[in-house]
Amino acid sequence: MRYFVAVAEELHFGRAAERLKMAQPPLSRAVQQLERRLGVVLLSRDRRGVSLTTAGETMLVEARLALDAVDAAVRRTRRAASAQSALVLATKAGASHELLKELLDSYAARPGAVEIDVLLCEIGEQRRLLRDGRADVAIMHAPFDVMAGLDSAEILTEGQVAIVPASHPLARRSSLTMADVSDVPDLPIARWPRHDDTYPPGPGPEVHSQSQLAQLVALGRTLLVIPASSRAWQWPEHVAVPVLDAPPVTTLLAWPAGLRSPALAELVETAERWKEGDKAQL
Amino acid sequence: MRYFVAVAEELHFGRAAERLKMAQPPLSRAVQQLERRLGVVLLSRDRRGVSLTTAGETMLVEARLALDAVDAAVRRTRRAASAQSALVLATKAGASHELLKELLDSYAARPGAVEIDVLLCEIGEQRRLLRDGRADVAIMHAPFDVMAGLDSAEILTEGQVAIVPASHPLARRSSLTMADVSDVPDLPIARWPRHDDTYPPGPGPEVHSQSQLAQLVALGRTLLVIPASSRAWQWPEHVAVPVLDAPPVTTLLAWPAGLRSPALAELVETAERWKEGDKAQL
DNA sequence: AGGCCTGATACCCCACCGGTATCACCGGTA
C-alpha cells in the first residue's frame, strides 16, 4: 500500500522506486500483486506514463489514511511506553504565546500533570500531525481550520485586527471593516496555496509559510487580518487596528475523535476552567 | 498488528492462535517481533496468563483503528471498482421506514443518482461500519449516537413518544413527562450494555439487540421512549403517548469526516432539500 | 513429586521480497 501511494503520487514507477530506495522491477510487481489481491485495476499504464483509475483514486485517499493510522499506532505506542507518556501539543507558530503559556502553566500546576511537548508546525499541518500520531492535541482556529473528524474544546473567542504599516493611512483609523481592508491596492492580502497546491487568483503575494508572510509584513508589502491575541508578529513600525465585522475567531483545543486519554482530559478540563475564569475577568 | 490485537483481546496465546487459524509458536514469535521492532513491551506475561501494559492498551486501540482503516481502504476500493460504485447506507432496524424511503426515492429521482445499498445493523454499530468501510454513510440519531469523528447533515428533528400497553393506566393520558415514565414499577425501562459490555444498574431487563427489545415490548414488560417517527414497533395492543419533555431527537446522515464523494454529496444535498420541503409543509 | 497448562525455543522449509539483467513497446527523430 505504501508502494502504491508512492507510485500514485509520482505517477512514475522509476521515480517512485527511487523515493522508496528500491529498484523499479520489484515495485512494479508489488503494485501488480496489490491489484491482483484486490481484484481491481488501480493504475492505467498507457503508453507514456501512468494515471489513476477511479478505483485508484479511492485507494489513494484511503491508503493514505490507513498508512497514517498505522504510523499513529506506532508513534503513540512508543510514546506511551517512554517517559511517563508526555502529551504532544501541536500549534502554529503564529498562535498566541500568552494564551498558550497560561494554559500550560495552569495545567502544569495540577497534581497529576504529565509533561507537555510543544510541537510547532505550519498552518494547516495540525490535522496531519494528529492523524499520524506525531501529536496528541492541537491548537486550532475556527472557522479557518476545519474541525471535521476531531473533537474539540473552545478556549477563547475574539475579534480580529488588521496589521498595517504605521505610515499607512489606514493606521490612523480607530477601527476598520472588511470592506476597508479587502481591496487596498498597495497592501494586497497574501494568498495561501489551496489543498491542491495551486494559488487562488488575485493581486496579493503568494506565500506558503508563516515566515514568508512575516517577512512580507515586516516589509510593509501585505496586509494581515489576524486574531487580536496573535501579537507575535507585531513590529514597532506596524499598527493593529480592530476590524469590526471580521468573523470572530475561536481558538480551540482539538484532538482525534474518541482518543481522549486521561492526561488529555485533564488538559481539556484545565482549558475549560481557564476559559471560565477568563470570562469572569471580562 | 492483527496478531497483537487477537492476543490482546483473548489475553491468551493459544486461543488467539486458534482464532487466527495458526499455530501458537509463530504467533508468540510474531508478537515478540512486534515488541522488538517497536522497542516497547506490550504484554506482561506473568505466571498464569497475559495482561496488557499501558503501552499495550494504547496499541490495542490504535491498532484497531489502523486495521479498520486498512479494511476500509480495501473495501472502498473494491466497491469503487465494481458496478458504478453504489453507496452503502447503514441504518438501525428501528429507524423510520417512511423517512428513509422518501429520502431514497427523492435521491433516486436525481439524474446522476447511483444505486444505494441499505445495510441494516444493530444499535451503535454504525460507527464501526463507517470506520472499516463496510458502509459509506449512516442514519444516526443525536443525541444518542456520538457524532465525534463524523461529518453529518441533519434531516429531521422530532419529539419522542412512550410506547405503553393499551391496558396500562399511562395509556389513557394524552401526554406524559419523563418523570411519569422514568419510574414506573411495572414497566421498567430496559438497560443497554455500556461500551465495556457491562450493564448499568437498575430494575429494567437487560437487552443487547433490537429484537430482544421488540420482544419485551410485545410482551408488555418494558416501557420505551422512542422518536415519534419510529413506528415500526407499534403493535395494536400498544399506544404511543407523546413525552413532552423528552429531549428532541435529530435524525441525521453521518459519514466519515472528509470522505465526501460526489455521490454522497448529492445524497446529502437531497436530504437537505428534503428537509427544507418538510419544513415548508409544517 | 508428577501431571497440566502456559508461553518460549529450536529447527526446518518454502514463499515471497528485493536485486540484476533483460525484454517489449512506444514515440520522436534523422
Added chain:
DNA sequence: TACCGGTGATACCGGTGGGGTATCAGGCCT
C-alpha cells in the same frame, strides 16, 4: 524507416522470514 531513449514488464536468483512441528521451561494444581 531505422534508430534511440525511456518506460514498465518479465525472467531468474538468492536470502530473509513467516509458518509449521517438536520440544522445553516454569508455575499451579492435586
